[in-house]
Amino acid sequence: MSLLEVIGLRKNFGGIQAVRGFDIAIEERQIVCLIGPNGSGKTTIFNLITGLIPATAGRVIIDGRRDIIGRKPHAITAMGVARTFQNQRLFNHMTLLENVLVGCARSAKAGLASILLGLPGARAEKLQMIERARSLLALFGERLLPQADDLAGSLSYANRRRLEIARALATEPRLLLLDEPAAGMNPTESRELMTDILRVRDRGVAILLIEHDMTVVRGISDRVVALDYGVKIADGDFAEIRRHPKVIEAYLGRGTVDA
Amino acid sequence: MTERLTRYGPFLLALIALVAPLLAPNDYVIGVLARICLYALLALGLNIVVGFAGLLDLGFVAFFGIGSYVYAFLASPHFGLHLPFAAVMLVIIFTAAGSGVLIGAPTLRLRGDYLAIVTLGFGEITYICLVNLDRPVNITGGPNGLLSIDPPSFLGFVIDHNIEYYYLFLLTLGLVVLLSRRLRDSRIGWAWRAIREDEIAAEAMGVNTTMAKLQAFAVGASIAGFAGGLLASWQRSVFPDNFLLQESINILAMVILGGLGSVLGAILGAVAIVSLPEIFRDFALYRLLAFGLILILVMILRPQGLLAPRSGARRSAETK
Numbered sequence: 313m314s315l316l317e318v319i320g321l322r323k324n325f326g327g328i329q330a331v332r333g334f335d336i337a338i339e340e341r342q343i344v345c346l347i348g349p350n351g352s353g354k355t356t357i358f359n360l361i362t363g364l365i366p367a368t369a370g371r372v373i374i375d376g377r378r379d380i381i382g383r384k385p386h387a388i389t390a391m392g393v394a395r396t397f398q399n400q401r402l403f404n405h406m407t408l409l410e411n412v413l414v415g416c417a418r419s420a421k422a423g424l425a426s427i428l429l430g431l432p433g434a435r436a437e438k439l440q441m442i443e444r445a446r447s448l449l450a451l452f453g454e455r456l457l458p459q460a461d462d463l464a465g466s467l468s469y470a471n472r473r474r475l476e477i478a479r480a481l482a483t484e485p486r487l488l489l490l491d492e493p494a495a496g497m498n499p500t501e502s503r504e505l506m507t508d509i510l511r512v513r514d515r516g517v518a519i520l521l522i523e524h525d526m527t528v529v530r531g532i533s534d535r536v537v538a539l540d541y542g543v544k545i546a547d548g549d550f551a552e553i554r555r556h557p558k559v560i561e562a563y564l565g566r567g568t569v570d571a
Numbered sequence: 572m573t574e575r576l577t578r579y580g581p582f583l584l585a586l587i588a589l590v591a592p593l594l595a596p597n598d599y600v601i602g603v604l605a606r607i608c609l610y611a612l613l614a615l616g617l618n619i620v621v622g623f624a625g626l627l628d629l630g631f632v633a634f635f636g637i638g639s640y641v642y643a644f645l646a647s648p649h650f651g652l653h654l655p656f657a658a659v660m661l662v663i664i665f666t667a668a669g670s671g672v673l674i675g676a677p678t679l680r681l682r683g684d685y686l687a688i689v690t691l692g693f694g695e696i697t698y699i700c701l702v703n704l705d706r707p708v709n710i711t712g713g714p715n716g717l718l719s720i721d722p723p724s725f726l727g728f729v730i731d732h733n734i735e736y737y738y739l740f741l742l743t744l745g746l747v748v749l750l751s752r753r754l755r756d757s758r759i760g761w762a763w764r765a766i767r768e769d770e771i772a773a774e775a776m777g778v779n780t781t782m783a784k785l786q787a788f789a790v791g792a793s794i795a796g797f798a799g800g801l802l803a804s805w806q807r808s809v810f811p812d813n814f815l816l817q818e819s820i821n822i823l824a825m826v827i828l829g830g831l832g833s834v835l836g837a838i839l840g841a842v843a844i845v846s847l848p849e850i851f852r853d854f855a856l857y858r859l860l861a862f863g864l865i866l867i868l869v870m871i872l873r874p875q876g877l878l879a880p881r882s883g884a885r886r887s888a889e890t891k
Contacts, residue, residue, distance in 0.1 A: 362775055389777035401772035403765050405880075414765040417758035418777030424786060427757040428750050438757065483777045 313376040315340050315518050316361075316393070316487050321370035323356055323542075330356045332542040334370070336520075338487065343509065343519045345529045347553075348539030349562065354522045355398055357539075358489050362395050363388045374487075390418065394485035396476040398492050398522070404465030408456055408475055411464050412445040415482025448478045452508065470501045474508070481512065488512065490521035494528045506531045538562070581835060588741055592734050601733040603849050605805065608740035609798055611841035614825040615747050615834065616794030621823065622832035622880075623760060624787035625767025627687040629819055630674070630694025634792040636701060636814035637670050638663045638799025640711060643809045646721040649712065656723040660800050667796020668789040675788030679781055682770070694819055701811035716810035723804045736805050743801065744838075747794055751834045754790065763787055764832070828869060830876025839877050843869075 314337040323331040331353045338344050346354050359365045361372055363385040372380050380388045394415075403411050420441060422434035449456040452474045459467070464475060473493055480488055493509070494502045502525055509532055513519055523529050529536060529550060536553040538546040540562040546553050553559055588608075592601045613635060620628045641663050645654045654662075674693050678686050705713030712718075723730045723739060730736060754760045762783040765773035774780050803809045825844045829836025847865060851858040869877065 364771060364775065384779075385771075385774040386777050386779045389775060394777075395775055397772065397775075401769045401775075403768035403772065405768060406761070406764055410761055410764070413758075414761045414773065414778065415776045417761055420758040422758065424759065424790070427753060427759060430753055434757070441758070479776060 314338060315342075315375065316520075317371075317373045317376065318357075318361065319371045319373070321357065321360055321372065322368045323353075323360055323365070324368045330542050331360065334539075334542065334544055336537060336544070336547075338518050338520055340486070341513055341516060341518055342534050343513055343521070343532050345533035345536045345550075346520060346522045346539060347524070347529060347536060347559075352539045353542040354539055355491060356542075358395060358491055358522065361388075361489065362393060386418075389483050389485075392484070392486035393489065394480035394483045394487075395489035396473070396480050396491055396493065398495070400472050400476060402464040402467075402472055402475060402479070405463060407461050408449060408464055408467070409442070409445050409460040411475060411479050412448050412482045413441055415479045416441040416445050416448075418483050445482060448482055449475075451478060451481070451511065470497050470505075473497070473505070477508070477512070481515075481517070485517060487518045487520065490519060490523075492522050492524065494523060494525045497525075499527075502528055503531075584835070584838070585745070592737050598733050601737055603846065605733055605737040605740050607842055607845045608737065608744050609802060609805075610822065610825065610845050611744055611838045612740070612747055612798040612801075613795055613822045614829065614837035614841045615744075615751055616791045616798070617822050618826050618829075618832065618834065618837040619751065619754065619763075619794070620787050620791035622826055622837070623755060623767065624763040624784060626784060626787060627683060628690045628788075628791070629687045629816075629823065630690040630692070630697070631791070631795060631822055632814045632816070632818040633674070633694045633697035634667050634671060634795035635799040635802070635818065636697055636811075637792075638667050638796030639803040639809040639813065640701065640717070640799075641666050641796070642800040642803035643717040643720050646804070647717055648719050649717050653721055656721075656725065656804070660797060663796045663800040664793045667799070668793040670796075671788040671790075671792025672785050674792075675785050679784055691816070691819075694816060698811055698814055698816075701814065711811070714811060716808055718808045720803050720807045720809065722807065723801075730804075736801075740801060743797065748834055748838070755834065759783065759786060767832075824866065828866065828876060830878040830880060832880040833876065833878045836876050836878035836880075843877075 316338040318334060318336045321331055321334040322329070334357055336344070346357070348354050360367045363380065363383055367381050370381065374380055374391050374393070378391060380391060403414065420437055422437050426434040446457065446460065449460055455471055455474055456478060464472070467475060477490070477493065494505050497505060506528055509519060533550060536548065536550050537544060538553055538556070538559045545558040545562060546556040591604055595601045595604065613631070617628065617631045620626050620631070642659055644650055645652050645659045645662060646656070674690070678689050681689055701711050702714055704711040730739060762773065762778045765776065765778055766780055766783055770780060802813065821844055825840030826837050828843060829838065829840030847862050848858055851861045854861055
């Protein structure tokens with residue numbers, strides 16, 4: 313049984329068919345890369361899976377039984393699907409720690425009354441959340457933790473990407489969707505990102521990522537899925553994909569697959 | 572220097588607030604001080620809605636009005652009810668919270684300017700109801716308002732001097748400051764601020780935005796309602812004109828002037844906006860002109876408000 317199964321997912325924006333019957337299955341602890349030219353519908357698929365936009369048709373099933381289509385984004389997050397955003401949507405005027413705490417709070421139980429009264433239960437829960445948030449920042453070594461109390465808006469580009477991952481992990485996902493995590497990173501940072509992603513996988517999280525950097529794609533993916541005009545054109549390991557005639561034609565261009 | 576100011580500022584302010592009425596030259600000044608406390612309460616309530624959750628509410632004074640009238644209904648000869656002060660205030664908290672949810676629910680999908688316009692409408696509707704609900708059955712007393720309202724009393728001790736009201740309001744204010752800070756640094760406060768920063772990202776991080784927004788409306792409204800109850804008990808009468816649009820704008824100005832999202836800032840904003848027109852009373856006709864000029868100057872010189880919300884470094888030290 314797959315962790316996530318997408319069947320016949322479609323999305324029309326007016327007359328434009330952005331996603332035209334997309335299927336994918338992701339297993340536990342698998343790293344799957346979604347590649348495709350700009351406008352091929354990758355981010356739309358992310359938005360559909362996480363419930364940010366309604367699907368025209370299709371099903372998205374978690375654990376082989378729960379269809380999450382039509383549910384609200386926060387309910388989908390509660391079922392173990394978290395994401396980062398291509399254009400980075402951090403809470404800029406909150407500290408790094410608070411950014412992660414927003415995700416941690418998903419499973420918090422303290423109600424309004426116990427918070428207002430400052431009951432011991434609410435206090436203890438808050439301390440636990442802070443502890444957990446700090447340990448998530450610590451996942452990235454010395455990159456984030458020393459700046460835990462700075463505003464997220466003050467972070468460098470690469471660190472913003474790292475914080476987005478830490479924040480998503482705070483919701484305790486079993487599947488993490490990363491939208492171009494290496495975009496704008498230099499080669500050293502990309503290499504570091506790859507080990508970070510593998511470490512996240514080792515925590516028991518499956519990962520679906522959109523990525524253009526072929527070094528990253530080759531370095532970490534168990535499987536690669538190629539997309540063009542909202543349709544899946546190939547699905548296999550990196551070696552298969554790079555030789556696939558349709559992929560070469562649609563995405564990489566003839567004779568340039570040396571990456 | 573600023574470090575010390577942020578650490579000892581609140582205590583200094585509390586100390587000043589405690590001794591201020593003792594140094595006041597006359598009862599009128601004590602009355603102004605009491606009004607500052609009342610408006611600081613309103614500013615703190617609106618600060619939760621606008622400052623924390625980023626929901627621009629231009630009809631906030633409606634909850635102030637609802638609180639006042641509920642007090643008048645339950646503790647005046649109008650309906651012949653004279654419930655104890657504490658009981659009335661308890662009813663007000665829940666009525667106001669309920670009306671906050673009622674007004675909040677239809678606006679959940681709206682953002683920014685649109686939300687502002689709808690809440691503006693709610694504020695006006697409330698005012699019009701207060702003015703017109705004297706016929707066919709006299710509920711609100713219409714434009715003449717409701718009179719002979721009971722003063723607050725605790726175990727037989729009746730409050731009837733400005734200075735006593737002042738300390739009652741100050742006590743409430745201190746309590747609301749405490750609650751505001753607890754909320755700000757709780758999972759609810761994080762969710763509110765996440766919504767203010769980026770609603771879509773907040774949802775993707777598992778924040779139930781519907782719930783969080785309704786909580787913000789409810790908490791903000793109950794604080795305003797409570798302040799309304801205090802006003803009714805102090806004025807011993809309520810009139811629809813206590814709750815004009817101008818008041819909503821004034822409260823919003825306090826929150827913005829103080830620094831959106833800053834608890835201490837909201838209080839300073841209330842101090843400035845209530846006291847400046849009093850200070851400029853000697854200028855007679857030019858009073859509001861001077862007041863307006865000062866507001867413009869402050870916003871040019873400190874666009875983030877008098878006190879920008881505290882930087883994280885200190886806040887985290889405090890959450891540990």
